[in-house]
Amino acid sequence: MFGPKVAWILLGAVGVMAAVAFAYDERVDFHELMRSCADLTLGEERPFEYLDPMTADNNENGILDVTEFRMLSRILADPTMPNRNKVRKAYEANVAQAEADLGQIPPSIVPNLKYVLGAYATLGDGGYRRDVSYYEGSWGIVAYTIAGLDGVDSGWSAGAPDNAKYARLESLLSACGDADGDGVNNIGEFNGQGKDEWKYSDAVLDAGIKIDGGDEGCICGGTKFGKDYFFNPNNGNVYHLTPYAATWTDAQAYAENHEVEGVAVPGDLATVRSQEESDWLVENVSKGETCWIGFHDATGDGAFGWVSGETATYRDWNWAEPAESNGERYAEMTYNGGWNAKDGAAKNPGIVEFVGPYTDADKNGAPDWWEQLSAEATAKKSLPETGGKKDAR
Numbered sequence: 001m002f003g004p005k006v007a008w009i010l011l012g013a014v015g016v017m018a019a020v021a022f023a024y025d026e027r028v029d030f031h032e033l034m035r036s037c038a039d040l041t042l043g044e045e046r047p048f049e050y051l052d053p054m055t056a057d058n059n060e061n062g063i064l065d066v067t068e069f070r071m072l073s074r075i076l077a078d079p080t081m082p083n084r085n086k087v088r089k090a091y092e093a094n095v096a097q098a099e100a101d102l103g104q105i106p107p108s109i110v111p112n113l114k115y116v117l118g119a120y121a122t123l124g125d126g127g128y129r130r131d132v133s134y135y136e137g138s139w140g141i142v143a144y145t146i147a148g149l150d151g152v153d154s155g156w157s158a159g160a161p162d163n164a165k166y167a168r169l170e171s172l173l174s175a176c177g178d179a180d181g182d183g184v185n186n187i188g189e190f191n192g193q194g195k196d197e198w199k200y201s202d203a204v205l206d207a208g209i210k211i212d213g214g215d216e217g218c219i220c221g222g223t224k225f226g227k228d229y230f231f232n233p234n235n236g237n238v239y240h241l242t243p244y245a246a247t248w249t250d251a252q253a254y255a256e257n258h259e260v261e262g263v264a265v266p267g268d269l270a271t272v273r274s275q276e277e278s279d280w281l282v283e284n285v286s287k288g289e290t291c292w293i294g295f296h297d298a299t300g301d302g303a304f305g306w307v308s309g310e311t312a313t314y315r316d317w318n319w320a321e322p323a324e325s326n327g328e329r330y331a332e333m334t335y336n337g338g339w340n341a342k343d344g345a346a347k348n349p350g351i352v353e354f355v356g357p358y359t360d361a362d363k364n365g366a367p368d369w370w371e372q373l374s375a376e377a378t379a380k381k382s383l384p385e386t387g388g389k390k391d392a393r
Contacts, residue, residue: 028119030070030115030116030119031053033115033116034065035051035052037113037116038056040109047149054066058120058126058137058138058142059126059175061187063190063197063200069119071179072087072091072122074205075179075205081205082181083179086169087169087172090168090169091118094119097161097165098114098117098161100160101156101160101161102114102156102157103160113146121167122169123170124168124171124173125139127140127163128147135244175187176219176220179204179205180207182207184212186204187219189212189213190213191214191215192213193213225365225366225370229370232277233360235356235357236358236359237354239270239281239352239353240351240352240354241285241351242350243349245347245349246348246349247345247346248269248292248330249344251292251349252268252294252307252350254350255350255353263373265354267355268353269350269351269352269353270293270294270353271294271306271312271353272293272295275314278337281333281351282335282336285351286349290332290335291332291333291348291349291351292332293331293332293351295307295339296329296331298329300329304329304331308353316333316338317339317340318340322339322341327343327344328340328342328343329343330342330343332346332348
């Protein structure tokens with residue numbers, strides 16, 4: 001994300017953010033808080049530019065983050081709101097926790113960033129694991145950015161952040177929650193108001209406004225095949241593209257620690273077994289983007305192999321590849337399916353593979369086991385143990 005040791009001295013010129021002060025019983029101006037963070041410049045980088053309030057939808061639920069924050073702000077400011085005390089207590093605790101966790105960031109940045117971090121945590125979206133550089137959702141992307149600010153994971157205090165120390169109110173405030181208790185989840189309220197953010201801001205906090213527009217994007221309780229996951233009926237395997245660029249090692253860690261609907265579903269960076277599989281991956285998953293695959297020589301002994309342990313013999317190296325003399329030991333698949341070798345510092349999205357064979361009896365593009373997993377998400381059922389780590393179907 002950033003090279004080693006971004007020079008904090010630059011903060012004196014363009015990195016200092018004007019702190020936005022408020023009391024918790026006043027309306028919080030999250031628009032200004034997000035704008036201030038998005039405009040922060042370190043050297044030639046704007047590390048938090050994705051917090052632009054006009055475009056930010058970092059949890060990818062179709063509702064602008066600033067609109068979700070507006071809901072939070074109204075609850076904080078109005079003592080008559082249901083669950084106001086619970087929400088305020090959680091938000092204050094999250095802001096305090098964020099401030100404590102941001103011990104390695106210059107004080108000029110902390111005031112505004114802690115309020116945004118606290119808000120994302122309170123909404124209940126996203127997570128971050130520092131040990132494997134894994135993140136998801138809005139809270140996770142901010143946490144990941146902070147970890148990379150100086151390239152050595154010292155934006156956070158030692159041992160921080162711990163997800164468990166943050167109070168998350170997803171049952172109330174997430175897109176799948178029900179803020180006003182009227183039986184219509186928040187994404188349904190949003191769609192019911194024609195995706196009008198101002199009408200939504202009223203409807204989501206008024207039990208008397210009850211128009212359920214449904215969940216057309218399968219935000220709640222649905223694994224999105226054709227968008228986030230891809231089923232290859234020719235080999236029965238499922239594929240997924242990591243949501244961010246990472247080193248080969250971190251992309252593989254993401255695969256091994258992958259969860260779907262709160263259930264552990266581990267995979268590996270993809271094994272490519274034939275020209276037909278390669279063509280399918282380029283057309284359906286990578287779509288011409290350069291991505292990591294599971295071929296590597298991590299030990300540097302000159303013997304490339306598949307991280308999955310398979311012995312597939314298919315190769316598609318581009319001309320003069322692999323050039324291992326330069327420490328290039330990790331294979332990336334380029335726009336046309338050809339492979340280059342890259343070093344351990346290079347970053348790409350990764351193609352994650354979940355080996356089946358899975359079946360799709362109704363031929364709707366979503367394998368039966370995965371559909372069942374989505375349907376049973378609320379039950380948090382464990383992945384069946386039927387053999388190897390990817391054998392549960």
